[in-house]
Amino acid sequence: MFRYKKIGYVALNVSDVEKSTEFYDQMVGLQHVETNEKGISFFRCSNDHHNLILYPSQEPGIKRVGFQLENDKQLELAYQEFVKNGLNPREVSQEEQKELKQGRTFRIVEPNTGLELEFYSKMMHMIKNFVPKHTKIQRLGHVVLNTVDVDSTIKFFTEQLNFIVSDHLGENAWLRCFPNPYHHSFALIKNTENKLHHVNFMVEDIDDIGIARNRVLNSDVPIAFGPGRHEPSESIFFYFLDPDGMTMEYSFGMEEFPEENARDARLLEPSPWTLDRWGGKPSPEFASKGKIEEKLSLIEK
């Protein structure tokens, strides 16, 4: 099976790119790289050209998630595997690759949720390091989806995409993209609707969490959950809402897995205390918004 480097970027549809650009730059603390002539806005928290893209849209939500493979050889292996399994990978045009500052890129549609997933190995490496404005963001951490058919979605990620389950909690699962060490770069939570649950950025220390809470409290940005501590990955978390009501998370600290002899996935107790060891409760708006952009699945289920 093919090998990942990491979750590379998330693309969101937003109703007002200018407003959201200010939010992700000033409130989240990502570096705004450029807004192009089509009104597409790029941000980074690393030397990658982008770790977040905002697309103008009437319907806010999630557009796609991009995964970086270890190298060109692994990318080709993934392509061959997808073709063999009838997943119909679609190569991204040269023109769009240029717009994205990426090398060879292809996409498939996850058949259970309709989310478009992208695979690439090369993205423009920016000369100047990411300089934190206020929050020492280390990386795009994970994306979580709500899914109606959670069993089939987990099966797809593990059997077709080479993800490994790090933990189960009831029917839900936290998954890592092998051999990336972090506890999860994707998670799947059962719901009555397929939609975005949240996007996570990992931060360097606990002060980033405490300072963020005060920054958000002193603004008109709604807090959605936390600060608290998650049982599965042991991270300290803080969630707040973006201008379209989509949930963003900062987290500090996360269990890491070795490539070989990693522990087996646990069956964690489905209890509110598992989600927050400190006993907090999410607001009703937590993880409530984030339509998945509809893409026709070409995969036979």
Ligand SMILES: CC(C)c1ccc(C(=O)O)c(O)c1O
């Ligand atoms: C409440 C959500 C689904 C959640 C639960 C646990 C973790 C973790 O262990 O890191 C998360 O990151 C979450 O977002």
Ligand SMILES: [Fe+2]
């Ligand atoms: Fe999370």
